[in-house]
Amino acid sequence: MITNDNKLLKKFKKGDHESFEKIFNLYSKSMFRFSLRYLGSKEAAEDVVQEVFLKIWNNRKEIKLGTSFKSYLFTITLNSIRKHFNKLSRSNELKHDILYDFSNNKPIFDDHPGYQELLDKLDDLIKQMPEKRKEAFVKKKIEGKSLKEISEELGISTKTVEYHITEAMKFLKTEFDKLRIHGMVFFHLFIQ
Amino acid sequence: MGNKFDSKTLLAFSEGRYSYNDYLKVKQWFNHIDDFKHVKEELFQQWQELNMKGNVETGSLNHIFEKIQYNILLEEKRKAKRVFLWDYYRQVAAILLIPVLAFSLWYYLSAPPVQTANESWVEINSPEGARIQFMLPDSSMGWLNSGARLKYPAIFSKERKVELSGEAFFNVKHLARSTFTVSVADMDIKVLGTKFNVSAYSDDDFSEVVLKEGKVEINGKTGQFHYVLSPNDKITFNHKLKKLSHEKVNADSYVAWKDGFLVLDNEPLRQVVGRMERWYNVNIIIRDETLKNYRFKATFKDEPLEEVLRLMALTTPISYQIEKRNIDSKGVFKKKKVTLKLK
Secondary structure (H helix, E strand, C coil): HHHHHHHHHHHHHCHHHHHHHHHHHHHHHHHHHHHHHCCCHHHHHHHHHHHHHHHHHHHHHCCCCCCHHHHHHHHHHHHHHHHHHHHHHHHHHHHHHHHHHCCHHHHCCCCCCCCCHHHHHHHHHHCCHHHHHHHHHHHHHCCCCCHHHHHHHCCCCCCHHHHHHHHHHHHHHHHHHHHHCCCHHHHHHCCC | CCCCHCCCHHHHCCCCCCHHHHHHHHHHHHCCHHHHHHHHHHHHHHHHHHHHHHCCCCCCCCCHHHHHHHHHHHHHHHHHHCCHHHHHCCCCCCCCCCCCCCCCCEEEEEEEEHHCHHHEEEEHHHCCCCCCCECCCCCCCCEEECCCCEECCCCCCCCCCCCCCCEEEEEECCCCCCEEECCCCEEEEECCCEEEEECCCCCCCCCEEEEECEEEEEEEEECCCCEEEEECCEEECCCCEEEEEEEECHHHHHHHHHCCCEEEHHHHHHHHHHHHHHHEEEEEEEHHHHHHHHHEEEEEECCCCHHHHHHHHHCCCCEEEEEECCCCCCCCCCCCCEEEEEC
């Protein structure tokens, strides 16, 4: 296996596109899954794969043969994941603010292990919003942009942006209330 | 640092079971990875396990690879300082064959009449840009692709033998105890009754045989190889490198040309260009060396050249230019010339 890999790497170091594609096929899927585990976003995980492979292409001449290739791949993958993890942290904090506001058991909220499910639910509900409302809401509440910026980007008045956001928040509140009434496991625990 | 590493939290996080506080912990570990050696070790462990499991249950990531290729091309383009100008001044063949009729085939008898009928040969030529259907004396049928030439005896002897240069699809009629041999520059393809595709253009470096039905036997003339194909086998012999390769393919996509489909099956551009030149009877020049390895996957049905180029430019970093047809010194129209380069 290792000798095979070495053959492939040798060709790749010379700039052979076909071996590059083979290396991509060998490692990209596990790299994608690994990234997805820590980033929780398909787009970000795809970006990691793209960045890593561009980097190894550009640095192909410096690549060493043997087992160290795998650790090399790991190191640059991890660095790329950490970079994206940081990029996502701002919107993660904003999402946390929204969810925290809706919870009615704030003392245990931050220690409750079902946080990912709540994030998924929030994403799911955002997807259900009408197009313009969703855009306005995401820009303001997830990306943290100002009303003025959003009104320019979307070509609508700041008043309309505000209206969309209020409506979006109302929608989220009703939906989260419904979940509470239906006693969905993760929400149920918050009520106690 | 007050936040101590524990592998349970990290593992649970990776599986989507975590609290907001766990998230904050992981964030800190990631930000200060050098202070948390164990995090790195643990992650490496997970990474190794995923690699061992191999590529399962994830959808295709081809679109990412395409993006990467695109970026590589753009980057190389920036580096390249038009070193490839010489490529532009390639010789241009000044002959123009207008495919006036889809069927512009001509027969002629080459052997003098003193010879026995057995030895007189018939030749069919398919002009560039045309595809023609033929029927042989034994009622075997087939198609000749653009720029291909087929030679066969007016009357078959017991051994049926034909000579081919270029690409053809054969549907050979089965006759008891009579073999049918297609002879190309570097190999003989011996069959009983089958359907198969042969491509052996003299300007390509390789000959290729794809079997659709039945069984064929291949014998190399120069490379000294022997091979028996089963359906959907593809064999390619590169006579420049003296290399024989074998692959399983979908035979249908290799014979689709006879029904007017131009199928590009993940081929590098340098190969695609050869096919398009013959298909449309044009000259195509690739200005950027890096483009030659760019791979394509597409199927076109009866599309004019301009439309195919437009679609290629839409989905890839390629731009094209079609030159007006000039008349050479003898008053003959030159072939249409297309130049491809990086955007």
